[in-house]
Amino acid sequence: MTTKKIKVGIIFGGRSGEHEVSFCSASSIVKAMDKDKYTVVPIGITKEGRWISPQDSELALQSGKIEGKNTVILLNDPSGKALVHIDNHQRLDKSSALERLDVIFPVLHGPYGEDGTVQGLLELATIPYVGAGVAASAISMDKDLMKIIFQQKGLPILKWMTIKRKEWQKDEEKILALIQNGFEYPLFVKPTNLGSSVGITKVHEKEELEKAIDLASSYDRKILIEEGLEGAREIECGVLGNDEPRASVVGEVKPAGEFYDYDSKYIDKETQLIVPADLPDEVSQKVQRIALCAFKAVDAAGMARVDFFVSKKENKIYLSEINTIPGFTSVSMYPRLWEASGISYPDLIDQLIQLAIERHRDKNQNKISYESKLLDT
Numbered sequence: 001m002t003t004k005k006i007k008v009g010i011i012f013g014g015r016s017g018e019h020e021v022s023f024c025s026a027s028s029i030v031k032a033m034d035k036d037k038y039t040v041v042p043i044g045i046t047k048e049g050r051w052i053s054p055q056d057s058e059l060a061l062q063s064g065k066i067e068g069k070n071t072v073i074l075l076n077d078p079s080g081k082a083l084v085h086i087d088n089h090q091r092l093d094k095s096s097a098l099e100r101l102d103v104i105f106p107v108l109h110g111p112y113g114e115d116g117t118v119q120g121l122l123e124l125a126t127i128p129y130v131g132a133g134v135a136a137s138a139i140s141m142d143k144d145l146m147k148i149i150f151q152q153k154g155l156p157i158l159k160w161m162t163i164k165r166k167e168w169q170k171d172e173e174k175i176l177a178l179i180q181n182g183f184e185y186p187l188f189v190k191p192t193n194l195g196s197s198v199g200i201t202k203v204h205e206k207e208e209l210e211k212a213i214d215l216a217s218s219y220d221r222k223i224l225i226e227e228g229l230e231g232a233r234e235i236e237c238g239v240l241g242n243d244e245p246r247a248s249v250v251g252e253v254k255p256a257g258e259f260y261d262y263d264s265k266y267i268d269k270e271t272q273l274i275v276p277a278d279l280p281d282e283v284s285q286k287v288q289r290i291a292l293c294a295f296k297a298v299d300a301a302g303m304a305r306v307d308f309f310v311s312k313k314e315n316k317i318y319l320s321e322i323n324t325i326p327g328f329t330s331v332s333m334y335p336r337l338w339e340a341s342g343i344s345y346p347d348l349i350d351q352l353i354q355l356a357i358e359r360h361r362d363k364n365q366n367k368i369s370y371e372s373k374l375l376d377t
């Protein structure tokens with residue numbers, strides 16, 4: 001008996017500073033997927049936000065650049081569950097068949113993909129998708145909201161404050177004084193909603209502060225100021241599952257640069273990922289417990305990588321952030337953590353697709369209508 005193949009849309013690229021990183025994750029995933037089980041439908045999104053046809057997207061994955069002009073849109077109508085082709089004049093191309101999809105794996109890092117926006121479209125279209133839902137994605141992308149939730153759950157986080165770009169533009173002196181009074185150096189200045197360390201500055205002294213805030217505020221309307229830890233270890237833990245998530249073994253990043261900035265993440269070959277991390281068992285176990293709490297606190301689903309700082313001498317643990325679509329090449333930390341926990345890269349993809357389908361089924365149990373008497377009166 002042959003079972004029907006599952007048609008999986010792999011969305012990649014997108015309107016984000018992590019466009020290129022997403023390409024690497026997506027091509028690794030496409031290569032590893034079992035083609036006897038899945039029909040893979042790649043869907044590239046240009047930096048301008050145009051969705052490219054699967055045929056052109058396949059070429060893009062090979063060349064590393066989106067050049068195709070054939071555009072598709074995802075129907076927001078739940079009865080379609082499909083991509084439709086549109087022509088150069090933004091009209092439906094009636095000569096092309098609908099491309100139906102059973103499940104979607106959004107492999108989009110950063111804004112317009114990891115932040116709940118694409119997840120919102122997929123909810124409207126009622127297509128199962130890998131990873132966190134709308135609220136969890138949005139909260140996990142917003143470092144300020146994320147910290148408010150972690151704090152509410154009593155999880156260990158570093159001191160922070162958030163300022164609005166408008167406040168900064170209105171009265172720089174007031175903001176500088178506020179930070180000066182509330183924080184010691186070093187401190188970190190970050191755009192609230194971004195990733196891959198884009199727009200982040202480690203500020204060593206007062207003189208560097210203004211430039212750092214200007215930079216962060218060029219990326220976001222909210223800017224995060226955070227107490228900086230000197231010389232802490234960077235520890236990461238994978239989480240997999242829906243309502244009963246599991247934690248992976250714990251890994252360590254040793255960045256090549258002064259901190260784990262964009263170059264250390266993607267360019268500098270000196271950065272090391274160590275799996276498992278050399279930590280006392282009780283510290284690793286505590287990291288795993290906090291990772292699971294963080295996952296549940298934001299109501300994540302499917303997967304997440306939870307990042308920590310651990311002080312060198314006392315092994316004091318601080319929760320840094322949760323990433324709902326972590327880097328996903330076969331050598332990225334998240335898949336490596338699961339590999340070391342006994343789940344191979346292709347199996348991890350299988351499990352994520354299954355979790356997406358399960359979550360969708362669970363959601364389908366919700367009543368969506370209410371016999372209202374409002375219209376009868």
Ligand SMILES: Nc1ncnc2c1ncn2[C@@H]1O[C@H](COP(=O)(O)OP(=O)(O)O)[C@@H](O)[C@H]1O
Pocket residue numbers: 158188190194195196197198200226227228229230232234255259260261307309320321
């Ligand atoms: N408070 C901090 N203390 C020490 N290092 C930090 C701190 N905040 C950020 N960093 C460094 O900057 C990197 C990126 O910061 P992070 O908040 O994780 O942003 P992103 O979402 O862009 O990954 C971290 O991996 C770490 O190297």
Ligand SMILES: [Mg+2]
Pocket residue numbers: 196307321
């Ligand atoms: Mg990070």
